[in-house]
Amino acid sequence: MPPSAEDRLQDILGAIAEIEDLLRGKTFDQFAADRRMRLLIERYLEIICEASRRLPEAIKLDAPDINWQGMIDFGNILRHAYHSTEANAVWNIIHTHLPPLKSFVERRMATSGG
DSSP states (O other): OOOHHHHHHHHHHHHHHHHHHHHHTTOHHHHOOOOHHHHHHHHHHHHHHHHHHSSOHHHHTTTTTTTTHHHHHHHHHHHOOOOOOOOHHHHHHHHHTTHHHHHHHHHHHHHHTT
């Protein structure tokens, strides 16, 4: 049985939590210098992007402020143009785009009983 929308929302929250844990207390310079951490975080971002891509449109319409297409596009970059991923772009995505996504998913899970 394929994952449900709630499963995908939980995957997004779980990946965000892992990223937050990895970056807790870290500066941009520490992040940029640690190749293994960047690769691991990029993998979690891939999970977030793929789970977002597979969410039903009805869920995405509830959050028009989230750049869903941008997430899907970034996932494609991570998968297919991984050699051109820059640390500052990843850092910016984490600090600019993940907080509103996390808030939306938490609200959605709370109202759906997930």
